[in-house]
Amino acid sequence: MKKIAVLTSGGDAPGMNACIRAVVRTGIFHGMEMYGIMYGYDGMINGEIQKMESHAVSNIVQRGGTILKSARSEKFRTKEGRKIAYEQLQKHGIEGLVAIGGDGTFTGAKVFYEEYGIPTIGCPGTIDNDIYGTDFTIGFDTAINTALEAIDKIRDTAAAHDRIFFIEVMGRDSGYIAVECGLGGGAEMVMVPETKTTLHEVVEKLKGSRKTKTSSVIVVAEGDEEGSAAEIMEKVKNIINDDTKDFKVTTLGHIQRGGNPTGKDRMLASRCGMAAVEGLMNGQANCMAGIIHDEVVYTSFEDCITKSKPLNKDTLKLIEILSI
Ligand SMILES: Nc1ncnc2c1ncn2[C@@H]1O[C@H](COP(=O)(O)OP(=O)(O)O)[C@@H](O)[C@H]1O
Numbered sequence: 051m052k053k054i055a056v057l058t059s060g061g062d063a064p065g066m067n068a069c070i071r072a073v074v075r076t077g078i079f080h081g082m083e084m085y086g087i088m089y090g091y092d093g094m095i096n097g098e099i100q101k102m103e104s105h106a107v108s109n110i111v112q113r114g115g116t117i118l119k120s121a122r123s124e125k126f127r128t129k130e131g132r133k134i135a136y137e138q139l140q141k142h143g144i145e146g147l148v149a150i151g152g153d154g155t156f157t158g159a160k161v162f163y164e165e166y167g168i169p170t171i172g173c174p175g176t177i178d179n180d181i182y183g184t185d186f187t188i189g190f191d192t193a194i195n196t197a198l199e200a201i202d203k204i205r206d207t208a209a210a211h212d213r214i215f216f217i218e219v220m221g222r223d224s225g226y227i228a229v230e231c232g233l234g235g236g237a238e239m240v241m242v243p244e245t246k247t248t249l250h251e252v253v254e255k256l257k258g259s260r261k262t263k264t265s266s267v268i269v270v271a272e273g274d275e276e277g278s279a280a281e282i283m284e285k286v287k288n289i290i291n292d293d294t295k296d297f298k299v300t301t302l303g304h305i306q307r308g309g310n311p312t313g314k315d316r317m318l319a320s321r322c323g324m325a326a327v328e329g330l331m332n333g334q335a336n337c338m339a340g341i342i343h344d345e346v347v348y349t350s351f352e353d354c355i356t357k358s359k360p361l362n363k364d365t366l367k368l369i370e371i372l373s374i
C-alpha cells in the first residue's frame with residue numbers, strides 16, 4: 051500500500067485534528083503518500099482530494115473542528131454516489147482509507163468496503179461516546195468538560211435565585227454526556243434515552259429535594275424519550291403548578307462540539323490515528339481502531355455498528371445516591 055487518504059465525517063469533534071495529524075505523519079513516517087479528503091464522503095464524490103505533506107498538519111493538534119471539514123452526505127447513501135466516490139479514489143490511486151467519525155460514518159465505510167473492497171479503518175470521532183469497541187471516543191472528554199464548565203456557571207444562578215434548571219446536553223441517541231455531566235455537575239437527576247424516566251418521577255424527585263435544597267439542576271440528553279429539556283420543563287411546571295417555583299431551561303447546544311481538545315482527547319486521537327494507519331499497513335480492514343483498557347483494539351465495523359455500549363449502571367446509581 052502506497053497511498054492512503056483520510057477524511058472526517060458526521061459531526062465534528064474536538065480532537066479530530068489531532069487524529070488527522072497522527073494519520074498523516076504516521077503514514078509519511080512509514081513512507082506512504084498521504085491524502086486528505088475534504089467534506090467527508092461528499093468530498094470523495096466531488097473529488098476534493100489533496101496530497102498532504104507533514105507541514106499540512108502543523109499547528110493543528112490543539113485546534114477544535116477539523117481542517118478537512120465535515121459533512122453528512124446524502125449522496126453517499128446511494129449506490130450511484132458511492133460508484134462516483136470509488137472512481138474518484140481510483141483516479142487518485144488511493145489504496146486505503148482512514149474514516150474519522152461515528153457509527154454512521156462506519157456504516158458508510160462498511161457498505162463501501164463491501165462494494166469496492168478498498169481497505170478502510172475507522173477512528174471513533176464523536177462527542178457522544180456511543181461507539182462499541184473503544185472505552186472513549188475522540189471529543190467526548192472535551193465535550194463533558196465544556197458542558198461542566200457551563201453547568202457550574204448555571205448552578206451559580208440557580209443557587210442565587212432558588213431556581214429549578216433543566217439543562218439540555220447533546221446526545222441524540224446516547225446519554226453518556228448527560229450522565230458524566232450530571233454526576234460531575236451535581237445534578238438531581240439525569241434523563242437519558244437509554245433509560246425511561248417518567249415525568250411523575252421527576253416531579254417526585256423535585257418535591258423531595260425541595261425539602262432540603264433551594265435549587266435544583268436536572269440534566270437532559272437531547273434524545274430523551276420525554277422530549278427536549280424545554281418540553282419536559284413545561285410539562286413538569288404544569289404538573290407542579292406552583293407560581294412560587296421558578297423554572298428555567300438552558301440548551302447548551304454546539305458549544306459542546308467546539309473548542310481546544312483536552313489532553314486526554316489529543317492522546318486518544320493520536321493513538322487511534324497511528325493505529326489506523328499501522329492497521330492498514332498490516333492488512334487490517336473494515337474495522338475501527340479504538341482503545342480499550344489502554345490497549346489498541348481493532349473491532350469490526352459490523353460490531354461497532356450493531357453492538358451497543360451500555361451506560362455504566364453504577365454511575366447511574368451513584369447519581370441517585372449523591373443527589374439525596
Ligand atoms: N447506510 C449508509 N450507507 C451509506 N452511507 C452512510 C450510511 N449511513 C451513514 N452513512 C454516511 O455516513 C455519514 C455520517 O453519518 P452520521 O450518522 O451523520 O454521523 P456519524 O458518523 O457521526 O454517526 C452520513 O452522512 C452518510 O454519508
Ligand SMILES: O=P(O)(O)OC[C@H]1O[C@](O)(COP(=O)(O)O)[C@@H](O)[C@@H]1O
Binds near residue numbers: 175222
Ligand atoms: O450539528 P448537527 O449536525 O445538527 O448534529 C447534532 C448532533 O451531533 C452530535 O453532537 C454528535 O453526533 P454524531 O455522532 O453524528 O457526530 C449529536 O449529539 C447531536 O445530535
